[in-house]
Amino acid sequence: MAPELGGLHHVTAVTAHAAENLRFYTEVLGLRLVKKTVNQDDVSAYHLFYGDELGHAGTEVTFFDWAMAAPNRAGHGEVSAVGLRVPDRAALDWWAARFDALGVPHGEIAERDGRGVLAFTDPEGQRLELVDEIGAVIPGGVPWARSSVPSGVGIRGLGTAKLTVARPEPTARVLTEVLGFRQTAELPADDGAAGGTTVYEVGPGGPGATVLVEVRPDLARARQGRGGVHHIAFRTPTFEEHEAWQRHIAAAGLGVTPIIDRYYFRSIYFREPGGVLFEIATDGPGFATDEDAARLGESLALPPFLEPHRARIEAGLRPLPTADVAAGDEL
DSSP states (O other): OOOOSSSEEEEEEEESOOOHHOOOIISSSOOOEEEEEEETEEEEEEEEESSSOOOTTTTTEEEEEOOOOOBBBBBBBBEEEEEESSSSSSHOOOOOHHHHHHHHHHHOOEEEEEEEEEEEEEEOEEEEEEEEEESSOOOOOOOTTSSOOOOOOOOOEEEEEEEEEHHHHHHIIIIIIISOOOOEEEEEEOEEEEEEEEEEEEESTTTTSSEEEEEOTTTTTTBBOOSEEEEEEEEESSHHHHHHHHHHHHTTTTTOOOEESSSSSEEEEEEEETOOOOEEEEEEOGGGGGGGGGTTSSBOOTTTTTGGGHHHHHTTSSOOOOOOOOTTTTO
């Protein structure tokens, strides 16, 4: 029997404009750039990790920087929205006002499954939500003390992820029978949508451990690109449990990869039947493994196996501005 997942670990998306992406996620959203490294499978591209003060597992939104990526085409077979947790409804009001002031496209504050939700998009059209975490059981992250966003309304990490699929049953089977999620709610379809949304939770549930599955047979297959999500990762605490997950998923016939040491965590990958790429990652060792915690993200960090190639890698990357925003700064 497989161990229990600890919830969401990170979500990795695609940007074609790394400098603009860095500005938005650090200056507008107030997240910390906790690791500036490269895609280990494509060292010509940055891999940027944003999170709380130390980039704890469960707080990370990360981006591959692929400058030639075409725009994402929304459809089925993708992570269609990433929910970020904030303290309460008052925080949602604060963020709506901030988005108005900064010209960030957003919707109205709505109610979903008993929680306030504020949908918005980043400059490349990445679909995001702020979700209130009132009563959350899984602890949120600790906002960076030098963030431009006051800590009392700051983003605490990942809250939810929405998957859009053409057929519900295959994805539901993987979530419940393989990964140990449980169905907790059925939500009506959005206006104009062809199907409804099912809520799944793992472990203690709530913000940090919730996946929504939206059924949209009327849509074409999604085409991944800038402004879209590459994959979603779930968390497990130890290397031993991670190895158990690899064996469990292989036994389920899902075509899982071998364990890959990403240096900051270990990973396995597999694609669920609806088309979404899943990862299971360990909580550690963490991003302070090779950098002082006070200086995370300030320089290009490379895992040991890439360090001998630093000069060549740096020569192929475009310089990025320094992500250093003083607390309380306004844009």
